[in-house]
Amino acid sequence: MTTTEIPCRFCSKNGGVIRHGYSPNGFQRFRCLDCQRTFQLDYCYEACKPGMKKRIVGMVAANYGIRKTGCYLKVACNTVLKNIKTSGKQ
Numbered sequence: 001m002t003t004t005e006i007p008c009r010f011c012s013k014n015g016g017v018i019r020h021g022y023s024p025n026g027f028q029r030f031r032c033l034d035c036q037r038t039f040q041l042d043y044c045y046e047a048c049k050p051g052m053k054k055r056i057v058g059m060v061a062a063n064y065g066i067r068k069t070g071c072y073l074k075v076a077c078n079t080v081l082k083n084i085k086t087s088g089k090q
């Protein structure tokens with residue numbers, strides 16, 4: 001078990017992240033020892049990348065349509081709708 005200097009995606013702590021195998025798509029997965037959550041540095045799907053929820057909500061708030069937002073960010077329309085619905089719960 002070796003720790004790496006990659007900051008955690010969720011709690012932003014350094015030094016407590018270990019390698020946690022590979023995803024089915026071949027990307028290296030990491031696990032944070034503090035918050036016990038797993039993440040990847042790169043994702044195959046655009047919707048899973050960090051900061052995408054904020055971009056979707058920002059574009060819809062700037063009066064872009066759902067279809068145009070999905071087409072521009074390369075995510076599905078249902079992903080845009082789901083992020084809009086869950087953005088108020090945070």
Ligand SMILES: [Zn+2]
Pocket residue numbers: 008009010011012013032033034035036037
């Ligand atoms: Zn963490």
